[in-house]
Amino acid sequence: MLGTSWEAQQAWLCPNRVPNHNAAATTFRIAQQIFLGNCTPELPRQAADIFFSHWPGHMLFEDPDTNKTALVLRTYKCGSMTLLSYFRDSLGPLGSFSTSLVWKDYPKLRKGCIMTAFRDPVSHFISGLGEIEIRRKGHPNPFEYERLALPSKERFLAFVVFVLRGDWRLRMYNPRLYAHVFPQSGYLLSLHSVNQTVSSYVDMHHIQDGARKALIEDCQLPATIPRFNTTVKHLKIDGLDSLLKNLWANETSIPRIHRAFEAICVLNAIDYACLAPELREPPPEVCANAFQKYLPALSKISP
Numbered sequence: 627m628l629g630t631s632w633e634a635q636q637a638w639l640c641p642n643r644v645p646n647h648n649a650a651a652t653t654f655r656i657a658q659q660i661f662l663g664n665c666t667p668e669l670p671r672q673a674a675d676i677f678f679s680h681w682p683g684h685m686l687f688e689d690p691d692t693n694k695t696a697l698v699l700r701t702y703k704c705g706s707m708t709l710l711s712y713f714r715d716s717l718g719p720l721g722s723f724s725t726s727l728v729w730k731d732y733p734k735l736r737k738g739c740i741m742t743a744f745r746d747p748v749s750h751f752i753s754g755l756g757e758i759e760i761r762r763k764g765h766p767n768p769f770e771y772e773r774l775a776l777p778s779k780e781r782f783l784a785f786v787v788f789v790l791r792g793d794w795r796l797r798m799y800n801p802r803l804y805a806h807v808f809p810q811s812g813y814l815l816s817l818h819s820v821n822q823t824v825s826s827y828v829d830m831h832h833i834q835d836g837a838r839k840a841l842i843e844d845c846q847l848p849a850t851i852p853r854f855n856t857t858v859k860h861l862k863i864d865g866l867d868s869l870l871k872n873l874w875a876n877e878t879s880i881p882r883i884h885r886a887f888e889a890i891c892v893l894n895a896i897d898y899a900c901l902a903p904e905l906r907e908p909p910p911e912v913c914a915n916a917f918q919k920y921l922p923a924l925s926k927i928s929p
Contacts, residue, residue, distance in 0.1 A: 695738035705833035747894035754806035
């Protein structure tokens with residue numbers, strides 16, 4: 627029987643920093659039941675696999691003098707465009723730079739490090755939703771949530787339904803678009819399959835100094851590598867960021883908003899478990915309470 631302490635749940639969700647594959651479909655199912663209740667649809671196991679195991683892209687740099695390598699995973703909404711700009715424009719001219727990785731390249735990973743950026747999982751989901759709305763703006767509206775006012779709490783709630791029903795599997799117009807709200811730790815399963823793991827995590831809020839420090843200290847690239855000199859600015863939809871942040875800050879004020887965030891927390895439970903050493907703080911209160919309330923059911927629900 628799974629214990630109710632966060633430590634016990636964490637050990638089950640992400641043992642030895644490898645996401646529990648069986649937990650993926652189970653946590654998705656629990657999140658559906660929290661928010662959709664009796665309207666919970668059957669979600670194919672493949673859909674849960676896609677949601678939790680998405681590979682977001684990467685950059686591979688090899689220093690010609692030392693043969694040291696740096697593989698940076700481009701986790702969406704974690705400063706990935708800032709990292710891409712730095713690797714392409716600043717590091718790229720100094721050595722071998724590629725955004726494709728094939729099996730013959732994996733031995734190179736033993737000569738350096740694997741780095742990625744991270745952020746709080748719920749804030750990652752919220753930011754990902756904002757990115758999706760920006761990229762979908764001006765396109766036809768095939769999905770129900772897109773027919774509602776933007777920004778509005780009704781549209782936010784409808785988007786949570788959209789995610790939980792698995793409608794993103796249609797992936798219309800942009801095959802990677804909806805991956806902006808997928809968990810950040812999905813790459814760990816892919817790396818584990820080739821006996822690799824992330825060696826350096828960088829806080830997104832300190833992306834420039836943190837990434838350069840990791841490249842020098844962890845990846846052993848020369849201390850003379852350039853400093854970051856560019857910051858990528860993202861487009862925004864008026865009022866959307868403030869609405870989403872306000873809903874998150876005041877999630878207890880409206881019961882349906884509260885249940886939506888409980889579901890989002892459970893969807894991201896594996897992230898909170900796998901990233902716990904980097905987050906350095908316990909999950910937010912609403913998430914901690916949701917884990918206590920719902921995750922003991924993990925032992926009772928078949929994945």
